[in-house]
Amino acid sequence: MAFSKEAYRELEDIVGERHISNDPAFLDSYAFQWLAELVRPNFSHYMPRPVAVIMPACTEEVQRIIKLCNKYRVKAKPISTGWYHWAAPLKEDEETLQIDLRRMNRILEIDERNRYAVVEPYVICAQLQAEVMKLGLNINIIGAGASTSIVASACAYAGMGPSSFWMGNNSDNLLGMEWVTPEGEIIRTGSLGSGNGWFCGEGPGPSVRGICRGWVGSRGGLGVYTKCAIKLAHWPGPTEYQVKGTLPGYRLPIQENFRVYTLAAPTWDAWADIYYKIYDNEIGYIFHRQYALAGADLGPALWLTYIDPEKTLNDVEEAVKRKDIQDLTEELRISFQFIMAGRSIREIELQDKILDQILKETGGWKVQRYCEKDMAEFTNTYMQRLGHKHMNFVWVGGYLGSWMQTGTPDWVKGYVPVAIKGLYRDAAGGNLVQCGGDALMGNGSSIAGGGNMGLEQFVSYDPADNASVAAGTQHMRDAIVDAVANGFPPGKEAMYLQVGESDEQIWNALRRTPQPLAFHFQRKIKEAFDPNNVGDRMYATLPSEGKP
Amino acid sequence: MDNKKEQLADIVGSRFVSDDPAVLDTYARDNSFVLPLKPWFVAQPGSVDEVQKLVAWANHSSTPLIPVSSGPPHFHGDTVPSAPGAVIVELSRMNRVLRIDRRNRMTWIEPGVTYGRLQPELVKEGLRLTTPLMPRPNKSVIASLLERQPTLIARYHYSFTEPLRSCGVVWGTGEMMYTGEAGSGPLSLEAQWSMGARHSDPKGPGATDYVRLLTGAQGSMGIVTWASVRCELIPAMRKLFFVPATTPESLIDFMHRLLRVRLGDEVILVNNTQLAYMLAHQADKVAALTKSLPPWLLIIGIGGRALFPEERVDEQQQDLVELAQTYGVRLASGIHGATTNEVYDLLLAPSREPYWKLSYKGACEQIFFLSTLDKSREFIDTVYHTARIHNYPESEIGVYIQPQHQGVAHHCEFNLPYDPRDFNEVSNIKQLFSKASEALVSGGAYFSRPYGIWADMMYSRDAQSTSALRKVKRIFDPNNVMNPGKLCF
Structure with missing residues (x-):
């Protein structure tokens, strides 16, 4: 049943006319999604346009909307703050109602x-x-x-x-x-x-x-x-942020019971040793490899320019040539950010002592320039709040993530050189930003308590340049080949690419996974909870293929 | 029946099939009040392959299977058949500790591995598991984790499935899969280990959290054939502290703070009766011991691991002292009636034999549920009030409150010993159990592990979740061969 005026009117009755629209201008603002150009025909920045967008105010309205989607056989695609192209409708031939949850904000x-x-x-x-x-x-x-x-x-x-x-x-x-x-x-x-x-x-x-x-x-x-x-x-810190500094280099003063460090290791083996010792000693409040997202070759020049109120990003090129920055770039090759918070002064002092001992035993060190007040306070703001997401797009307005397979630190360090080599290779063509093969960013842990983590390769591309977009797409395909060739499963890039693939392509990929049974079970779950197929294929399933 | 016995023998071997009435009797009832029902056979598979064949056979022959991996005594009725003609799948032969990885602090075990067996193996590597309170030595670690039994160290209880991570499972369909991180690799642990996988992430694979469909399931979804479990370092140094109190509510604010700042390892709240049951090796010592102990006691263990353990303990001790002063509670390093070492031994080791809950009167009825800490006093009053109505002495009710999920939820447990040979006492405790359970449910107690009569009480309050669970059950066990009659199935 096609999405009709009658359906629209019934939806309007639920939320009122102010909270539903089929104005193409509005609809295109939902279709316009980050990453779309990597997977859409003709490098389009637009995902398929929804038939309408509706903004419910409460659970009961959502329920009535979903029941109407069942009645009219329209896909229901919720979006809240959005992120990634899969937040939009996925197929041109699937009538999809975008359910924007922004009014449910309490x-x-x-x-x-x-x-x-x-x-x-x-x-x-x-x-x-x-x-x-x-x-x-x-x-x-x-x-x-x-x-x-x-x-x-x-x-x-x-x-x-x-x-x-x-x-x-x-x-x-x-x-x-x-x-x-x-x-x-x-x-x-x-x-x-x-x-x-x-x-x-x-x-x-x-x-x-x-x-x-x-x-x-x-x-x-x-x-x-x-x-x-x-x-x-x-939260053992202040009850309100007393943020200082000049935009964009905001700084959060470091409390007496906090320590904000950037730590470095001589090798990836030593990095893993540091990780395991931190894990065993249960120190740390925030553990993250953040600054590598700008690329290992250009990152230090970028960040020190960024926090300098007298500089602009146009000064990065000059900064890269400075000897002190070049030395720092080498010092930071294998580094990460680490913030400790103590429940008391004596506890933070002990954490500090433990960390020093760990670094001594592993050959690691605190990166002095990044531990100086300006950069440490900037790091404190950045990591506590994670409010600088725009920095992902800083080089040329677009980025994608590849790799990010999660596992033990020993396992992750195995794919690091493969990921670095792959990005150097793919960026050498000149259509991706050449900021260094290591743009691997990631959390100290993907689960509570540590022991499992992943690193995501941040690949910057120009979304307004079709050659650059094509290089980005090719990089993702290359990353899958690199991963499989080196004994690793495909990473995040496979999730990105699937958005642009046909059902058959996705099914073939799912069939090749080591345990396709999981996706057969998901089909059965979908059949049981979504008999009218109102949800889209983001809940991945395999067709029955004759199985009951 | 003879035909079935032969078929079972074909799968597991004739030595491992029993229809001895004496053996069957041990599975026909337990220490709960669920109706007794004798199974037809007990089969003991020795491998995943045999488990898979058993489940396939059960589907073909419409035979109920009851997985059992712990030794007796059982307490909750979950291992007593609810349907006639059942086969007990007794998993004690699958008792290998498959691997211990010190660096990643993981171990892989089969379902027959017990706390009594595993802890000594882990100690060799400087590791241990956070355990429930004084588990039976023959309690299966996997069964305990699948049933979300409360563990003693709340700050390590990152979620309700902790420290269980990945599993191998034979679903009720007979199909085998691996869950969590192991779901992303081939169906071979050796192959996955050689690729560097250590199965520390419990979620998935994909958009389904399969392990969560197995937890709390009382064996009604499938049979877990192995699991990876996260371990902790054994503290090189530890100290124990006690906060005595006349009422539990006087400790609540202090406990909230303690849990919030994650100070301490073991944090448990007990009344004097509970601690006396735990300590007393002989029944005639319980009364005197109870009298000598403070009415309520918060027990706090602190430990120092890895680097500078002494300083770690010292730092925690000083913070603990300051916190106690702030909240006006008395922190003691010892108590009348027990030595510190005696109490620590209780927390760190499985129960002595016979199981401690049975040593006072021979049987013990348990009521347990989840709540937030601030509501626990109301529930204690509810149980005491119901006990008074049934002339059960308040002084014999053991109360145990265990913070879970880093202190957001709390396991509240009431232990009511009784003499199983005294008909009147049994009848009375049965009524008390039923009435107290009803009153607690009405008052907002959340029976997240709904055994026996609690199942109807809980599922009748939540029709939508019940309907959803039944859909799930039809997917993973379409012929309802896995422990039928339990929960809402």
Whole structure:
């Protein structure tokens, strides 16, 4: 059944005429998505246009909208803060209603004693962090930054960030959640469903959240998450940011019970040794390899220019030529950012002593220039808040991520040289930014407590230059070949590319995975919870192929 | 039946199939009040292949399978068949510690590996598991983790599945898969190890968290054939502290703070009766011991691991002292009635034999659920009130509160010993158990692990989740051969 005027009117009845639109100008603003040009025909910046966009204000409205999508056989694609091209409709021939959740933007509850907050989908990390910090609490902000939806990262996507080492992945932190299934049923998980509050997301018996919140969530492909409770962590810092400095190089003064370091290692083996010793000694509050995103060859010149209020980015080229910057560039080859927070002064002093001993035993060091006040305070702002997401796009306006397979540090260090060599090779053609083969950024841990992490290769390309876009796409294909040839599974780039592939191509890829059974089970789950196929293929499935 | 016995023998070998009435009787009932029902056979598979064949056979012959991996005594009715003609799948032969990886602090174990068996193996590598409180030595580690039994160190309890990570599972369909990080590799642990995979991420594969569909399932989804489990370093130095109190509510603010700043390893709250049950080797010592102990006791263990362990302990001790002063609670390094070492031994080792919960009167009914800490007093009052109505002495109720999920949730447990030979006492405790459970559920207690009568109480409160779980069950066990009659299946 085609999306009709009647369907539009029924949707309008739910939210009112102000909150629904089929104006092409509006619709194209939803189709215009980061990464689209890498996978769309003719390098288009646009994903398929939705048939309409609707903005519900509450769970009940979402439920009624989803039921209408079932009635009219229209795909339902929720978006909150968005990130990645898969937030948009995926196929030209699939009529898709974009459900924009921006009106559901309330922090519903902060329970300080029991350490959780209940939020709607358009509450962003920065918003909640500012509120909970007033109470001496904090949240894990995911790598995609402070402007992202907490509900999205906890329920629907990956959930890892620089603070996951100490605070946990947002999957770990997810408590009760409210889920409008693709059929329009409202499921409340764990203690919430039994009317006992938000504090537990498990059971009774097996946990319903297991249906849809795996390594990644369903990415908008299996209903809409309308609320969730998130576990909060202790924040031993000030109740308000006393930010200083000049835009964009904001600085957060470092409290007496904090330490902000950039650490470096002589080899990747030594880097892994440092990691394991940090892991065993349970020190650190934020653990992240951030500054490499600008590329190992140009990064130091960029960052020191960036924080200098008298410089602009036009000065980077000159900075690169300076001897001190060149020396620093070499010193920072294998480095990462590490922030420690003590519950007391004596505890931070002990953490410091332990870290010094670790560096002594492994041959690592503190990178002095990055530990000086200006850069350390900048690092403190950047890492605590993750508010500089624009820096991903700094070189020429576009970037993509490749690699990012997660595993133990020993395993990750195995793909680092392959990733570095591959980017040098692909950038040598001149159509990708040549900032150094190592633009590998990543969290100290992708799960709570550490021991599992990944590094993502940040590849900068010019989205306005078709040759550069084509080089970006080719790099992703190359990265898959490189990974497989060296015994690693495909990385994040495979997820990007699949958005532009046909169903058959995706199925073939899923069939080649070591355990395709997982995607057969996901088909059965989809059939059970989405009989009218209202969700899109972001919840990946394999066709039955004669199997029951 | 004879035909079935032969078929089972073909799968696991005739030595490992039993229909001895005495053996079957041990599985027909447990220490709970669920209705007794004798299984037809006990089969003991020795390999994943045999498990897979058993499940395929069960689907073909419509035979209920009841997975059991721990030794007796059992307490919750989950291993007692609810359907006639059942086969107990007894997994104690699959008892290998497959690997211990010190650097990544992971171990891989089969379902028959018990706490009594695993901890000494881990000690050789300087590792240990965070355990439940005084588990039976013959308690299967995997069964304990799958059933989300509370563990003692809340700050390591990053989520409710901790420290369970990846699993190998034979679903009720008979299909085998690996979950979590192991789901991204081939169906061979050796092959995955050789590729460097260490299975520390529990999620997935893909957009489904398969392990979460296995947890709390009482064996109703499939049979787990191995699991990877995260370990902790053994502290090189440790100290134990006690905070005595006359009421539990006077400790709540202090506990909230302690858990929030993640100070301490073991953090548990018990009443004097509970600690007496834990300490007393002989029943006649319990009363005197209870009297000598403070009414309520918060037990806090601190440890120093890896580098500078003494300084780590010292730093924590000083912070703990300051925190206690701030909250006006008394911190003691010892208590009347027990030495510090005696208490530490309880926390670090499996239970003595016979199992400590049975040593006072021979049987013990347990009521446990999850709550936030600030509501625990209400629930304690509910249980005491119901006990008074049933003339059960309040002084014999052991209360144990265990912070979970880094202190966001709390396991509240009530232990009510009784004499199983005294018909009147049994009848009374049965009524008390039922009435107290109803009152607790009405009052907001969350029975996240709904055994026996709790299942109906919980699932009747949440129709949507119940419906969703039934859909899941039809996918992973379409013929309902896995422990039918439990939960909402």
